[in-house]
Amino acid sequence: MSRPRITLKDLAKELQLSPSTISRAIAGHPAISESTKKKVRKKAEELGFVPNSIAAGFRKKRTHSIGVIVPQIDVHFHSLVISGIEDLAYREGYNITIFQSKDSIEREKEIAKILQNRLVEGIIVCLSNETKSYTHFKKLVKLGIPIIFYDRVPLDFQANKVVIDDFGSAFKATEHLIEQGCQRIGHIAGNQGASIFKHRFEGYKAALQAHDIPYDPNLVLETQNLSYEEGASCAHKFIALPQIPDGIFCSNDYTAISAVQVFQKAGFKVPEQIAVVGFSNYPISQVIQPNLTTVNDRAYQMGEAAAKLLIRQIEDEDNAIDFETITLKTDLVIRESSLRKK
Amino acid sequence: MSRPRITLKDLAKELQLSPSTISRAIAGHPAISESTKKKVRKKAEELGFVPNSIAAGFRKKRTHSIGVIVPQIDVHFHSLVISGIEDLAYREGYNITIFQSKDSIEREKEIAKILQNRLVEGIIVCLSNETKSYTHFKKLVKLGIPIIFYDRVPLDFQANKVVIDDFGSAFKATEHLIEQGCQRIGHIAGNQGASIFKHRFEGYKAALQAHDIPYDPNLVLETQNLSYEEGASCAHKFIALPQIPDGIFCSNDYTAISAVQVFQKAGFKVPEQIAVVGFSNYPISQVIQPNLTTVNDRAYQMGEAAAKLLIRQIEDEDNAIDFETITLKTDLVIRESSLRKK
DNA sequence: CTGAAAGCGCTTACAG
DNA sequence: CTGAAAGCGCTTACAG
Structure with missing residues (x-):
């Protein structure tokens, strides 16, 4: 050609x-x-x-390329993060090369291996949910390639990270339910093996405590993947309790939405009888009836922050920066599903 | 570092x-x-x-890189297409570099200019909705870089294209409404400047004709962007008609969903009084109540097909292939919003 | 089976 | 202000 x-x-x-x-x-x-x-x-x-910028890049040992590894591109949260990364990178004269781990540790390792080849000058990663060890990333760090983790970040591994304030967000969400008059608040929790979901659970408990509401373990249901289906089954369990909760804080929007639908079908009014708050501010949250109150997790800003931090590290010639963790603020988007007082 | x-x-x-x-x-x-x-x-x-694969690539004049230009990454359709592209490219040993035009012709031109630099061996593009002329892409073709267009494709420009059968999909969707007993079928149309929406409109008309239902221009409402808000306003217009339609075929899911909600709030039963069919099979279509009947537009397969076609062109040494257009089949996903007969 | 040499298309320190 | 030369890290036709 x-x-x-x-x-x-x-x-x-x-x-x-x-x-x-x-x-x-x-x-x-x-x-x-x-x-x-x-x-x-x-x-x-x-x-x-x-x-020929390949030739120039080769000569100057620069590619102006950033690698991005996400579990799955078509998960809205990740596509928003990528959009933020791309926007910032574009402004700064970098391009982004994207890989999907498909939540497979094997594929994540393969990708990490490919990225040893000097194609990219730095990497932004959201870990696969199978990832327990980080040796494949440690190898990259050893080769001098900066890495930023976002959202699902490694725990026992010194690294650059961009996260949101899960604890504080959950605290605010739960407190909002309390302010709306809820006294018996349930929680649909994500897999407690993941730190982000643990922090949300802890924020929930802390809010109860701060308002002198006793913590009742029967009101907390842990799920595997926070799937739509699991949300429905949790909602059925809540309904089956001797005393039904009057508010639910869910660790994502899918479970919140399916819970709302189960409650409605069972004849309960949302928010009047059961107020519901989700997490993530998915587009769907402003479409379902009633509109869902949820935590805006700033995915786009997370992408921007990760890209900014990475580029700073790439261009930090004297390697003066040690590891850094950026925690982004969130805000609670209050909509109809939780609003009892006008 | x-x-x-x-x-x-x-x-x-x-x-x-x-x-x-x-x-x-x-x-x-x-x-x-x-x-x-x-x-x-x-x-x-x-x-x-x-x-150092940059050095090797430079020497061999290969980068094994594919450029992808989409209007906006976090639009679900595009993220699904990208996922399909990435999967196929990964299997074939290519990586993908992604750019967002943000539906700006200026940015699209800038990106096209960047991609002259030999970074990528081929390009997959969905045009920005501002794009009317294709000189920036013609320049790339002249440089010998193969380009595949998908979804929003250029009309008066010889090129490789991957599209879905919009006409046939709309025909099937409308015919389905007729089979469910609808006799007065409305259409919420996309911008008729875009060929895909024109084809859907034509498929709608053809189905009516095939079933001897007279075409009534009052039942067709054109929108600018098929936005959620426009869907609602179309629904209000339908309600205000002297005789309300008993079925609506919408050119996307957003307008379909907001129409359903407006109808329900106005006291009409969906599908009993008004049956509704959307287009695209967005995740939300299986969540709203009633679940939405819609056209599965095979975004993931479209990405795969585009990547496959592009790689074939890249590796076609003797440049034997002329331009090619691939038309993908769709299927109608029948759910509650249109199902009157069980 | 192994090596010497040339070269991919640039950039840049050095010299004038 | 301009040029000659070296080199980035590979690959490969040619030779032995």
Whole structure:
């Protein structure tokens, strides 16, 4: 398909100048006279010269490429994060190369291996949910490639991380239910093996305590994946309790929405009889009836922050920066599903 | 950050062999003896040698990189397409570099300019909705870079395209409403400047005609962006008609969902009084009540098909392939919102 | 089976 | 202000 491309050398021959001069003229080097620059640019335009940035990058040992590893691109949270990464990277002159681990530790390891090859100057990762050890990433760090983790971050591993304040978000969400008059608040929890869900659970408990509401373990249901189906089954369990909760804090929007639907079908009014709060502010939360109160987890900003931090590390020549953890604030988006007082 | 990396030369010196031999041994060249290969691999492992694939790619004039330009990553349709592209590319040993045009023709042009630089071997594009002329892509084609368009594809421009059968999908969807007993079927249409929405409109009309139902222009409402808000306002207009439609075919799921909600709030039963069909099979369509009947537009398969076609073109050495258009089949996912007969 | 040499397309320290 | 030369880390046609 590709026909021979015009190179610096071709331009040089054509203009009776040295390749060095052409290179400098194209790059806008101050030592080159304006008249030469003009001549070179005109000829370059005429011949359709486009610098081969692979060659330049190879020479300068730069690719201006950032690797991104996500479990699954079409999960809305991740696509929003990627959008934030891309926007910031684009502004800063970097491009992003994306890989999906498909939540498989094997594939994540393969990808990590590929990325040893100098294709990217740094990496942004959300761990697969199978990942328990981080040796494949340690190898990359050892090779001098900076890595930023976001959302699902490694625990026992010194690294750069961007996370949200899960504890504080859960605290605020639960407190909001209390302020709406709820006294018996349930919690649909994510897998407690993951720190983010543990922190949310703890924020929930702390809010109860802060308001002198006794903690009742029967009101907390742990799920595997916070799936739509699990949300429904949790809701059925809540209904089957001797005394039904009057408020539910859910660790994501899917479970919150399916719980709302189960409650409604069973004849309970949301929010009047049971108020519900979700987590993540998925687009769907503003579409279902009633609109769902939820925590805006700032996925886009998380992507921006991760990219900004990574680029800073890449360009930090004297390697002065140690590891850094950025915690992003969230806000509670109050909608109809929890609003009893107007 | 980066410490000096081990190169072929280092390995060669260490093992008293020539760089050529090392290169061949690592690549598994058949001419090299097994014993040498074993020695080289052992030493490579020991010193942590990782081939610099940028250097190799530069030398071989290959990057194994595919560029993808989408309007917006966090639009579910596009993230699903990207997921399909990534999966296929990964299997074939390519990586994907992603850019967002943000539906801005300016940004799309900038990106096209960047991609002249030999970073990628081919490009997959969904046009920005501002794009009317294709000179920026023609330049890339002239440079020998293969391009595949998907979904929003250029009309008056010879190119490789992957699309779905919009006409046939709309026909099937409308016919389904007729089979459910609808006799007065409305249509919420997308911007008729876009071919995909025009084809859907035409499929709708053709189905009516095929079943001897007169076409009534009052039952067709054109929108700008098929937004949730526009869907609601269309629904209000339908309600205000002297005679309300008993079925609606919508060009996407957002408008379908908001229409359903407006109808329900106004006291109409869906599907009993008004049956509704959407388009795209967004995740939300299986969550809202009633579940939405919709056209599965095979976004993931579209990504796979585009990547497959592109890689074929990249690897088609003698440039034997002319332009190609792939039309994917869709299927109608029948759910509660249109199902009157059980 | 192994090696010496050339070269991919740039950039840049050095020299003038 | 411009040029000659070296080199980034590989691969490969050619030679033996």
